[in-house]
Amino acid sequence: KSGFVAVIGRPNVGKSTLINSLIGQKIAIMSDKPQTTRNRIMCVLTKPDAQLVFLDTPGIHKPIDKLGEYMVKAAEGTLQEVDAIIFVVDANEKFGPGEHYILERLKSTKKPVVLAINKVDLLEDKEALLPIITNYNGKYDFAATVPISALEENNLEGLLDEVKKYL
């Protein structure tokens, strides 16, 4: 099994940390420069049962100028070509216009979207997770919902297992 996976989400939700943890080390191929219009390979992960190519998807945000519009189009092009999308959100942030905007863009792709609720290590009360899961799933038909901690490398295999189903 092999395939392409787009990792998307608002800034600071932990996309880079997730990729770092998946790959097991800090790697040079990972670039964090924003405002790049080209789609970039963040990393290639080779597992015994699957090879996953992770793509950064810059530009999924509300365009404020012509360049922004171009980037949104480029990002939408990427999303058409992947096998699955990981939508990363921060468990400690309220669902806001940023998330709403991204989900609106994802709808038209008709691709499986796996929701990764990140930074669950920061939740003081683990009971708080359920309403977050319920809230997000009321807003989009996710292929799966996986709570993770990218930083503490918690449940990343669970996330990969869900993604692998769509390769």
Ligand code: GDP
């Ligand atoms: P990106 O902008 O989506 O690529 O986000 P980054 O990966 O750069 O992470 C933004 C900040 O959140 C950094 O300070 C990370 O250390 C922190 N962070 C990322 N994942 C986690 C997590 O699972 N738990 C905690 N506590 N912090 C995290």
Ligand code: MG
């Ligand atoms: Mg980043």
